Amino acid sequence: MANLRQTPLTCSGHTRPVVQLAFSDITESGYFLISACKDGKPMLRQGDTGDWIGTFEGHKGAVWGVALNSQATRAATGAADFNAKLWDAVSGEEVHSFQHNHIVKSVNFSKDSSLFVTGSNEKLIRIFDLNKPEAAPAKLSGHTAGVRHVYFFRSGTHLVSCGDDRTLRVWDRASGQEVQRQDFNAIPNSLEVSQDESTLTIAHGNVVSFWKSETLEKIREFTVPTQVNSASLHPDKSIFVCGGEDLKMYKFDYSTGAEIGMDSSFCYLSI
Numbered sequence: 229m230a231n232l233r234q235t236p237l238t239c240s241g242h243t244r245p246v247v248q249l250a251f252s253d254i255t256e257s258g259y260f261l262i263s264a265c266k267d268g269k270p271m272l273r274q275g276d277t278g279d280w281i282g283t284f285e286g287h288k289g290a291v292w293g294v295a296l297n298s299q300a301t302r303a304a305t306g307a308a309d310f311n312a313k314l315w316d317a318v319s320g321e322e323v324h325s326f327q328h329n330h331i332v333k334s335v336n337f338s339k340d341s342s343l344f345v346t347g348s349n350e351k352l353i354r355i356f357d358l359n360k361p362e363a364a365p366a367k368l369s370g371h372t373a374g375v376r377h378v379y380f381f382r383s384g385t386h387l388v389s390c391g392d393d394r395t396l397r398v399w400d401r402a403s404g405q406e407v408q409r410q411d412f413n414a415i416p417n418s419l420e421v422s423q424d425e426s427t428l429t430i431a432h433g434n435v436v437s438f439w440k441s442e443t444l445e446k447i448r449e450f451t452v453p454t455q456v457n458s459a460s461l462h463p464d465k466s467i468f469v470c471g472g473e474d475l476k477m478y479k480f481d482y483s484t485g486a487e488i489g490m491d492s493s494f495c496y497l498s499i
Contacts, residue, residue, distance in 0.1 A: 237278040243267045252300035260300045266290040282320045293334040297341040306332030312346045324361045334377045347375030377419040390416035418458040431456035450485040
């Protein structure tokens with residue numbers, strides 16, 4: 229295996245920088261990838277091949293956040309036109325548009341696809357009931373600057389968010405109250421919840437750190453040679469990858485932090 233050469237999948241089509249990627253779960257038709265781009269045209273692709281399926285047309289500004297529900301039947305996008313949109317991921321048709329008062333940076337579905345959450349530069353988190361999309365959303369306030377990322381986690385009973393105020397916050401969904409908080413020395417550029425929901429991966433400054441989801445106890449952290457814009461932990465927790473300002477992609481041993489060469493054990497997409 230060590231001598232195998234990695235062949236990246238190169239997915240062309242976007243005309244400006246890609247700012248976020250999101251995958252669906254594995255479905256009967258495989259798994260899918262959606263991309264957010266500053267060209268305002270989020271794209272859906274087959275996850276294992278990178279083949280283009282379609283483009284969601286309708287935003288009038290850069291798209292900052294994207295999500296697919298677990299079945300890949302619904303897509304969500306958040307954009308600089310102050311709208312979050314819900315799409316039929318099979319037909320490509322817009323299902324509903326949720327008006328905001330500032331740029332929408334993050335979108336996410338609950339596991340059962342009944343709820344939809346957004347984070348925006350209004351410093352607010354909004355939770356929409358997709359069975360009643362016209363109803364006023366629940367609003368969670370506490371961030372003192374724009375919200376960069378927000379996700380359902382702990383089986384949907386809680387939300388986790390991070391923002392430009394250099395904090396990570398955990399919210400009780402039922403009460404809408406902040407129940408945990410972690411401060412950082414730099415803005416958390418990326419936040420990832422592991423598939424088993426046990427671990428949070430956070431990129432802040434030139435550091436990638438890992439935290440226990442339940443307690444926010446730090447597990448470990450490693451310094452990277454550049455400011456990190458995005459980091460991801462492999463599902464088996466053997467390695468993590470990250471990339472940032474120096475336009476390089478790094479791969480590290482999760483246990484030791486030792487940098488290791490890129491090989492076929494971690495497939496990636498270049499868009």
